[in-house]
Amino acid sequence: MPATLLVSFAFLPFLTADPAPSLLRSKARSRRLECEHISALTGSEQYPGQIIAPRPRGEFVDRTALVCTERILRPGLRNARDEAVLRDLDAQARELAVAATSTREDLADHTWVVETFYPGAQVAWKIAFAAKNALMAQGASVSDRVPMLAAGDIAVLTRMSPAEAYPAACKRYHELGSLGEGDALLAVVSRHPRETTLHAGLCVAGGWTWLR
Amino acid sequence: MSRIATIGLFLWGTLAPGYASASPIEDAQNAELERARAEIGDQVQLSVYDLIDELVYGWMQEPVFDSPTPVVLAGVTVPVGLGTGMQALVENHIGAVLAANPQTQIQLVHCPTCTATVVHSGPEGTVVSRGFDNPEVLDALGGSSGQHALFVDVEAEGTWLVLRARMTRLTPELPIVWSHTLASSIGTPALLREPGDLKSAEDARKEYLAALHRRGPILVPLRFAVRSYDRPDAFQGIGVAPPPFVWLQSGVEVGMSDARAWTASFLVGYSFVPQAYQGIMAQARVQRLLTGRSRSLTRPDLYVFAGGAVMSVWGAATASFQDTPLTTDLIITTLDGDPPRTAFGGLHIGLDLRVGHRVGFSAFLENLPSLGDNQNLGTYLQFVVPFQSLGTEVTLWF
Numbered sequence: 001m002p003a004t005l006l007v008s009f010a011f012l013p014f015l016t017a018d019p020a021p022s023l024l025r026s027k028a029r030s031r032r033l034e035c036e037h038i039s040a041l042t043g044s045e046q047y048p049g050q051i052i053a054p055r056p057r058g059e060f061v062d063r064t065a066l067v068c069t070e071r072i073l074r075p076g077l078r079n080a081r082d083e084a085v086l087r088d089l090d091a092q093a094r095e096l097a098v099a100a101t102s103t104r105e106d107l108a109d110h111t112w113v114v115e116t117f118y119p120g121a122q123v124a125w126k127i128a129f130a131a132k133n134a135l136m137a138q139g140a141s142v143s144d145r146v147p148m149l150a151a152g153d154i155a156v157l158t159r160m161s162p163a164e165a166y167p168a169a170c171k172r173y174h175e176l177g178s179l180g181e182g183d184a185l186l187a188v189v190s191r192h193p194r195e196t197t198l199h200a201g202l203c204v205a206g207g208w209t210w211l212r
Numbered sequence: 213m214s215r216i217a218t219i220g221l222f223l224w225g226t227l228a229p230g231y232a233s234a235s236p237i238e239d240a241q242n243a244e245l246e247r248a249r250a251e252i253g254d255q256v257q258l259s260v261y262d263l264i265d266e267l268v269y270g271w272m273q274e275p276v277f278d279s280p281t282p283v284v285l286a287g288v289t290v291p292v293g294l295g296t297g298m299q300a301l302v303e304n305h306i307g308a309v310l311a312a313n314p315q316t317q318i319q320l321v322h323c324p325t326c327t328a329t330v331v332h333s334g335p336e337g338t339v340v341s342r343g344f345d346n347p348e349v350l351d352a353l354g355g356s357s358g359q360h361a362l363f364v365d366v367e368a369e370g371t372w373l374v375l376r377a378r379m380t381r382l383t384p385e386l387p388i389v390w391s392h393t394l395a396s397s398i399g400t401p402a403l404l405r406e407p408g409d410l411k412s413a414e415d416a417r418k419e420y421l422a423a424l425h426r427r428g429p430i431l432v433p434l435r436f437a438v439r440s441y442d443r444p445d446a447f448q449g450i451g452v453a454p455p456p457f458v459w460l461q462s463g464v465e466v467g468m469s470d471a472r473a474w475t476a477s478f479l480v481g482y483s484f485v486p487q488a489y490q491g492i493m494a495q496a497r498v499q500r501l502l503t504g505r506s507r508s509l510t511r512p513d514l515y516v517f518a519g520g521a522v523m524s525v526w527g528a529a530t531a532s533f534q535d536t537p538l539t540t541d542l543i544i545t546t547l548d549g550d551p552p553r554t555a556f557g558g559l560h561i562g563l564d565l566r567v568g569h570r571v572g573f574s575a576f577l578e579n580l581p582s583l584g585d586n587q588n589l590g591t592y593l594q595f596v597v598p599f600q601s602l603g604t605e606v607t608l609w610f
Contacts, residue, residue, distance in 0.1 A: 048420075048421050048470065049421075049471045050469070050471045052469050069397060070371070071370055072252065072291070072370075072371065073368050074252075077252070078293035086368070089369050089374070090374055090395065111385070122289070123292060125289065126292070129365045129376050129378070130376060130393075132378060132388060132391065133376050133378060133391045133393050137393070141387070142387075142391075143385055143386050143388065144380040144388055146345060148339065151337065
């Protein structure tokens with residue numbers, strides 16, 4: 001009997017809510033967690049009922065909370081590259097919009113158009129959506145128009161290296177009138193199949209500039 | 213748009229034959245993936261509804277348009293990997309909430325040509341696009357040029373669910389007239405707002421907190437319990453098992469916090485069956501929540517518990533608790549004298565299923581250490597110690 005009790009107590013540390021791998025939590029499940037260390041006060045506001053607020057006159061022990069949340073989509077449910085891009089989409093879109101509007105403050109009266117160059121149409125649509133909303137949040141005037149090229153232009157551009165293709169496409173947009181004098185194109189580009197960072201280029205009056 | 217369509221057709225043409233000839237293992241993997249996706253879809257659905265409610269509430273407070281304006285629900289996209297079933301649910305919810313709240317000044321209209329793929333050939337070339345991407349063609353087709361198109365996108369970004377919405381005027385310049393982004397952590401409880409009575413997230417949170425705090429840390433349970441005792445095995449004992457005992461118990465149950473992940477209860481009870489037995493008891497118990505980190509306002513909670521009880525019983529039917537094997541002769545000889553009286557203790561462990569901390573059902577096994585050698589009792593389960601008693605309880609909490 002005492003031996004049984006001792007063995008039971010030995011397992012107690014593994015039964016806690018610690019996010020580390022344990023008897024009840026596999027390594028794969030632990031890896032899915034995103035954890036944040038917050039104060040007890042913040043925790044009590046964000047998770048009422050689960051984290052007790054500190055007493056107004058202080059406590060003997062300085063309590064903090066480690067809040068761990070499982071990522072919504074577990075690894076393997078969607079393409080790894082898509083997952084890497086979508087995981088930080090909001091932050092990346094905001095960064096690109098800030099870079100675009102702050103780099104060229106003279107474009108404040110221009111209408112912004114967004115084009116995305118990403119292999120998957122569904123993710124490309126989401127990147128463009130996020131970039132448009134981020135530009136709107138910066139106070140820019142944004143259009144849903146899609147600048148177009150002729151079929152011949154696309155045939156030529158797809159044979160060029162990326163370093164040459166984007167400036168050439170920008171020039172053609174301007175020459176064809178697809179992008180007018182009052183338009184600015186923010187192109188969000190995925191430049192390499194193994195890269196998860198999104199790049200951005202700016203096309204104004206036929207001139208191309210890499211923002212990032 | 214035409215480029216995207218071309219890429220899509222190329223990919224479909226390339227991948228479709230491979231998909232058609234998938235092996236049974238691949239089929240099983242795909243089925244497992246679909247099952248996992250459906251499970252996650254169920255989990256995030258309420259959070260998506262919450263974000264839509266928040267979006268519509270924002271329109272009620274600050275309408276985009278001054279007067280009722282026809283708007284085409286041009287596109288709803290859901291997190292990549294969660295399928296089109298969820299898309300239909302989201303579309304339906306947007307329609308339902310907007311219909312229930314006309315003060316948003318948004319009138320959803322149907323426009324099949326807006327979402328259809330249109331082909332337009334002109335001097336500049338042939339353009340393949342969707343209707344709302346090419347308002348001039350839409351106008352030529354007698355569509356809804358000049359109206360507004362609403363696009364809604366929901367995406368799972370790490371632990372956050374992000375909803376983006378934008379409204380575009382369907383004129384040749386396609387200006388975006390309004391846009392908004394909302395985010396919600398998946399760990400946040402769903403607010404469950406009524407479509408016809410939308411309120412701000414702040415007010416909904418206040419209601420949630422009020423519901424959470426309404427019960428307070430101390431509850432008063434009223435419990436009806438039945439303890440039955442196993443018959444002795446033929447080779448182990450020769451006596452007669454006691455009859456089932458019914459107990460009416462009440463006391464207090466204290467939670468460590470509003471989450472009620474850990475609770476402790478202290479109850480006293482009384483048992484009475486005329487001509488058979490009476491009894492009093494005191495019981496202490498500690499419960500641990502198994503389903504989640506905090507009690508739920510919407511779904512049942514399962515607790516595991518352990519505790520101890522001390523019972524004192526007397527009456528003709530309690531003779532079985534005495535050490536002497538109960539025989540017919542013994543029953544006859546004790547009829548005229550004082551009824552037997554016994555006090556004993558028990559340690560129990562069990563499971564408790566509760567709904568809203570109002571109603572609960574529990575079952576437990578009890579070890580009676582002082583009656584270990586009693587030949588009137590059998591053993592339901594032998595695991596480290598013998599469990600001679602099986603109990604079931606129905607509890608109401610006030």
